[in-house]
Amino acid sequence: MALFRHPEIFKAGVSLRAVSDWKNYYYSNKWFTLGRLGDLDSTGIEQYYDISSPITYAENLQGHLLMTHGMLDDNVFFQDMVQLTQKLIDNKKDFEVMIYPKENHGFHIQTSWLDQYKRITGWFEKYLK
Numbered sequence: 001m002a003l004f005r006h007p008e009i010f011k012a013g014v015s016l017r018a019v020s021d022w023k024n025y026y027y028s029n030k031w032f033t034l035g036r037l038g039d040l041d042s043t044g045i046e047q048y049y050d051i052s053s054p055i056t057y058a059e060n061l062q063g064h065l066l067m068t069h070g071m072l073d074d075n076v077f078f079q080d081m082v083q084l085t086q087k088l089i090d091n092k093k094d095f096e097v098m099i100y101p102k103e104n105h106g107f108h109i110q111t112s113w114l115d116q117y118k119r120i121t122g123w124f125e126k127y128l129k
Helices: 022-028 030-037 046-051 054-060 078-090 110-128
Strands: 012-016 064-070 095-100
Touching: 012 110, 022 030, 022 046, 022 078, 030 046, 054 078, 064 078, 064 110, 078 095, 095 110
Parallel strands: 012 064, 064 095
Antiparallel strands: none
């Protein structure tokens, strides 16, 4: 979200299994979003979901974005990252994606954790040094 909303400030960022569209999250984890953004099925509430969703601002990306996500994520569904990926492609943005086919939201395989944090460290060393 920071890279999309404030591209003049942030040069690089990493997204770890992040919500990119709060509407998706509402339908998969309604209990979480109700208290924060309201009932999406109520009149006038959709705007709060839109302004809180990174996908709304994807066309603003200027910095270096790495997105990581587990395909088996049962909290923030993999579709969120896929939808954001497509929007970034449509907007001709430069970014990278790392998919972990055997992981859910809370990674449990040691090699996945090591790989992810090695990539994150390398990402920031490459773009912020």
